[in-house]
Amino acid sequence: MEEKQPHSGWWENARKVESPNCDTRPEGEVSLLVIHAISLPPGQFSGTAIEALFTNQLEGKEHPFFAEISHLRVSAHLLIRRDGECVQFVDTDQRAWHAGRSCWWDAHHGKWRTALNDFSVGIELEGDDVTPYSKAQYNALIEAFVWLMARYPQLDTSRITSHAYVAPLRKTDPGPAFDWAYFYQRLRARTER
Template identity: 35%
Template sequence: MALRIDTHLLTGDLFGREVVFDPCDNKDSGPYAAGLPDTVVIHFTAGPTLASAVNTFKNPDVEASAHLIIDRDGTVVQMVDFGRIAWHAGTSRWQERSGLNRYAIGIELVNAGELTPSGDSYLAWFGRRYEEADVIRAIHRNQTEPSYWHTYTAEQIEACFEICRVLKGHYPIQTILGHEEIAPERKIDPGPAFPLERLRDRVLTGRHADAEPTDEQEAPAANATVTASLLNVRSQPSGSASLAGDPIEKGTRVELVERSGVWQKVRICREGWVHSDYLQTETPVG
């Protein structure tokens, strides 16, 4: 990956694909005030494809826009330059601020969002079906019962992390938020399938909890605690692998058995592979 920002445009490539600039004209509120933007807001598109998201933002009857869209293969399209206020947050509040558009860059990830079980698959609001390998069961931070969510791809997550890192190096970014946090009564994106806490740790604090240990780093802890509301267990270290039993509940302590990239084999009363984004490791005692 080799990205940079030049005159408020993201340039370079991710996964061998150049960033595309495809502006949605007349979909901004002019330049930011001095010292801004200092925030990034993460969204999902709640739609099937990159093309559908681009077309929505280019539709003159739709009063919405975003700075970036990240497709499921890591392709990135920029639609508003970073020096101008896009229309992605809507009615929103965070701490003493309201109207987060004036402060924040908006990043959309192509994702169907919340899904409904339908037979042996899962149905999006727009009619597309998704297989179990592309779905997690989890409790949203603004809800009380578990439901089903379209997963993000590794390419999307890594692209988002890298873009946020580049943004922080160019603008005074101090805060990364989900749309669900600034508009909790009406929005649920990016949802529990997106590792929002991990993104904040990586970009804002510089922690790289998913990095492979080196001689200078402490070896992985022997135990960890599940941080996701419900964490899927896979039969192999892959998001497309079959499920290995019921999900693990938040707060469950697990023993770390083996590592494969960002995946950890864990043991409770069974073994299976889980994604490292949803584990908080513990320092061994003694």
């Protein structure tokens, strides 16, 4: 008799591209979503550079900017492309290396928390600070978050933040181009069904 595989943190709606840039969460807690933005080279969309970066295969000689970052060992759990395609690099039960030096006020526990990779899921949107995100990206982000909330009971709409908020002196993403009001309006409509 074939054994059933345990339910994992791989989302069935995402294309799987495994990153080596992850490890075990120290406590197993997942209680925060950090929204990021990335474009490689900066301001350019499509191509395979993001996947190459997150799988340690980015060639520095292909673009001057790549030479500056090809040594980095980083990842995110999910990438949402401009057309809404989702690519998953790390099982959400594992720790992806996305937040870096950062801190976040956890109102539920009444304290500042650091080491956010330990308890957060990182979702990258293919984008930058100035280019409006697509409706397909908002739709995919909402569906991903609904899946995450069903999987992790500590997650709710009050536990969503940006990379800019948790690392304000280092990061600006997802930037002013991300429409938080539209995102929350659509998320409420989706979760109140």
